[in-house]
Amino acid sequence: MLAIEASNVVKSFGDFTALKSISLNIRKGEFVAITGKSGSGKSTLFYSLSGLDVIDSGHVLVLGNNIHNLPQEDLHDFRNTKMGFVFQFHYLVSELTGLENILLPAKKKNLHKEKREYALYLLDYFAIAHCKDKLPSQMSGGERQRVAVARSLIMNPEIIFADEPTGNLDSINSEIVMNIFREINLKNKTTVILITHDDEYAHLADKEIRLKDGEIESDISHKK
Amino acid sequence: MFELAIKYIFSRKLQSLLMLIGVAFGCGGYIVFTSIQTGFQNFLKERLIENNGHITIRSREDYITTDSLAGVFFQGKNIYWITEPSGKRSHDYLQSAWYWQKRLEKLPYVVANTRRIEATTTCSRGSFSRSIALRGIDPVNEPKVTNIAEDIIEGKLQMLSSGNNMVIVGVELLKFLGAKVNDTINIINPDGHVYPVKIVGIYSSGDRRNDESLVLGSITTVQNILESPGKITKIVVKTVDANKAALFAQELSHYSYDRVESWDQVNVNFLSMTKQQSLIRQITMFTFILVVSFGIYNVLNMMVHQKQREIAILRSIGYTSADTVILFLLQGALISIAGGIIGLVIGYVACSYIETIKLPGRPMMVVWDIAIYMWGFMLVVTSALLASFLPAKNAGKLSPIEIIRRTE
Numbered sequence: 001m002l003a004i005e006a007s008n009v010v011k012s013f014g015d016f017t018a019l020k021s022i023s024l025n026i027r028k029g030e031f032v033a034i035t036g037k038s039g040s041g042k043s044t045l046f047y048s049l050s051g052l053d054v055i056d057s058g059h060v061l062v063l064g065n066n067i068h069n070l071p072q073e074d075l076h077d078f079r080n081t082k083m084g085f086v087f088q089f090h091y092l093v094s095e096l097t098g099l100e101n102i103l104l105p106a107k108k109k110n111l112h113k114e115k116r117e118y119a120l121y122l123l124d125y126f127a128i129a130h131c132k133d134k135l136p137s138q139m140s141g142g143e144r145q146r147v148a149v150a151r152s153l154i155m156n157p158e159i160i161f162a163d164e165p166t167g168n169l170d171s172i173n174s175e176i177v178m179n180i181f182r183e184i185n186l187k188n189k190t191t192v193i194l195i196t197h198d199d200e201y202a203h204l205a206d207k208e209i210r211l212k213d214g215e216i217e218s219d220i221s222h223k224k
Numbered sequence: 225m226f227e228l229a230i231k232y233i234f235s236r237k238l239q240s241l242l243m244l245i246g247v248a249f250g251c252g253g254y255i256v257f258t259s260i261q262t263g264f265q266n267f268l269k270e271r272l273i274e275n276n277g278h279i280t281i282r283s284r285e286d287y288i289t290t291d292s293l294a295g296v297f298f299q300g301k302n303i304y305w306i307t308e309p310s311g312k313r314s315h316d317y318l319q320s321a322w323y324w325q326k327r328l329e330k331l332p333y334v335v336a337n338t339r340r341i342e343a344t345t346t347c348s349r350g351s352f353s354r355s356i357a358l359r360g361i362d363p364v365n366e367p368k369v370t371n372i373a374e375d376i377i378e379g380k381l382q383m384l385s386s387g388n389n390m391v392i393v394g395v396e397l398l399k400f401l402g403a404k405v406n407d408t409i410n411i412i413n414p415d416g417h418v419y420p421v422k423i424v425g426i427y428s429s430g431d432r433r434n435d436e437s438l439v440l441g442s443i444t445t446v447q448n449i450l451e452s453p454g455k456i457t458k459i460v461v462k463t464v465d466a467n468k469a470a471l472f473a474q475e476l477s478h479y480s481y482d483r484v485e486s487w488d489q490v491n492v493n494f495l496s497m498t499k500q501q502s503l504i505r506q507i508t509m510f511t512f513i514l515v516v517s518f519g520i521y522n523v524l525n526m527m528v529h530q531k532q533r534e535i536a537i538l539r540s541i542g543y544t545s546a547d548t549v550i551l552f553l554l555q556g557a558l559i560s561i562a563g564g565i566i567g568l569v570i571g572y573v574a575c576s577y578i579e580t581i582k583l584p585g586r587p588m589m590v591v592w593d594i595a596i597y598m599w600g601f602m603l604v605v606t607s608a609l610l611a612s613f614l615p616a617k618n619a620g621k622l623s624p625i626e627i628i629r630r631t632e
């Protein structure tokens with residue numbers, strides 16, 4: 001079964017075509033790295049595959065659902081339960097504590113009571129238990145990013161989208177966050193789609209999709 | 225969303241506090257101003273009604289014109305006047321007083337009625353003389369229609385009928401004449417004849433105009449002085465409802481050619497003055513609430529701007545655009561409701577205090593009307609809600625992807 005099936009995806013901004021007819025398949029449970037130079041269209045692909053942004057033509061099936069044809073409500077629901085997002089900037093809500101931030105997606109579904117245990121487990125697992133009651137402003141960059149990753153996992157999503165999650169972190173913290181992705185991929189069979197600049201991390205992935213000028217330059221499997 | 229809204233409010237304590245204070249003062253101010261002003265207007269209105277009854281029936285003031293007498297004398301003949309008859313008819317006595325009183329007694333909405341004879345004349349004592357409002361009243365029926373009796377600070381209304389040529393004099397007039405009770409003063413009628421009268425009481429209403437000029441006597445006394453036996457100038461009526469007086473007057477006016485006017489028709493000036501006062505109050509309140517609303521709008525707008533990233537992340541984890549609208553609308557609603565409640569308390573406390581302030585002659589007039597409180601509350605809450613609606617709507621319109629792209 002495929003997690004993502006994209007065919008002939010075209011996305012342009014005015015005259016400029018950022019994605020030129022991209023087709024790709026990502027299997028469930030796969031760890032995929034998307035690489036490429038700055039401006040090659042990685043983020044644009046990420047937004048197009050996850051339904052965060054609209055596309056000009058082509059279609060994207062996520063877990064068998066045509067993501068760009070879903071009614072708004074279903075799309076929100078889909079994002080809440082099936083997908084997790086991690087961005088380069090942490091995007092935590094500054095008024096909420098670490099625990100509250102992690103539980104934010106669960107809150108939308110009124111599941112924050114049931115998910116509390118799991119949130120505490122994630123805090124512990126990511127070695128940030130001490131951040132439970134801290135506000136984002138009182139955490140380090142690495143801690144914040146780990147909270148953001150924990151938040152993306154709280155609803156047990158089937159696919160994690162991460163756009164340069166380590167872009168703002170030092171090598172130690174990058175290492176920690178990357179290991180977390182690797183582990184959840186192995187343990188939970190969660191599909192991970194990771195955008196990265198770093199070749200070292202790209203080699204960790206099962207598959208590396210390299211973009212160049214809005215086209216797939218190479219699609220290499222590192223099956224070990 | 226509720227908890228997050230509260231967290232947002234508390235994270236910006238100063239701004240939230242300012243909004244709260246603005247709303248509270250808007251609501252409280254509305255209540256205080258409206259209560260005092262309505263109280264004052266009611267007070268004036270009561271005084272007007274108390275002194276002059278609900279409805280007055282007078283003879284129509286007729287002016288004779290050239291046409292008035294056309295055809296009266298010789299049909300088809302030309303008449304040449306040496307001086308054309310013109311001007312006001314010489315008297316304004318009510319011709320059909322008896323008929324009126326008979327009819328009024330039968331009407332269900334008439335509580336009581338009384339006769340009066342009024343004229344402007346002069347009074348003098350020694351070398352002082354002054355123009356006065358001479359009013360002949362019926363000491364028995366007058367108190368049933370007006371509250372004049374309550375303004376008599378020395379003597380009694382009934383004393384007017386204990387003998388001929390007894391008068392009660394306004395307190396300021398008395399001072400002017402340098403007279404006191406039991407003194408005799410002279411009243412000069414329009415024909416120049418002098419009538420000595422005895423002061424048996426003092427009248428003081430707090431209304432300077434009356435206190436400086438009013439001279440009350442019995443109807444017979446005044447008829448005597450004016451040398452018009454049996455004549456009266458008006459009938460004053462009390463009805464079951466002062467607010468419907470205009471309606472009753474309208475009905476009464478069908479009975480005769482006489483002039484029937486309700487208290488509010490007689491006092492058009494007073495009413496337009498109170499309307500103007502109310503208008504000024506409304507404009508002031510409107511401006512104040514506008515300023516407060518604009519403040520709320522600004523603060524929330526700024527907040528939406530500052531919170532863009534958080535809005536984006538909320539959207540990406542499954543919150544809808546409606547959720548974000550609610551998030552900001554809720555902040556406006558919570559602050560305005562809290563401010564409104566504080567405003568109600570402020571209004572109540574301020575009104576209670578103001579009521580205890582003594583002005584010379586009377587306490588501050590404050591009405592206690594739950595409707596004023598409800599209006600004040602609704603007014604600020606709705607305007608604050610409207611003010612938060614636009615920023616909230618903008619928050620809902622933000623596209624998460626654009627925000628993320630901008631900051632990545």
Ligand SMILES: Nc1ncnc2c1ncn2[C@@H]1O[C@H](COP(=O)(O)OP(=O)(O)OP(=O)(O)O)[C@@H](O)[C@H]1O
Binds near residue numbers: 039042045629
């Ligand atoms: N909203 C936009 N309007 C116009 N052009 C855009 C817009 N968003 C992206 N682009 C262009 O599309 C191309 C791809 O952008 P994208 O953000 O996908 O690059 P990227 O591979 O993520 O780069 P980076 O590694 O720097 O994040 C770039 O040339 C960029 O200038």
Ligand SMILES: [Mg+2]
Binds near residue numbers: 042043044632
């Ligand atoms: Mg990018």
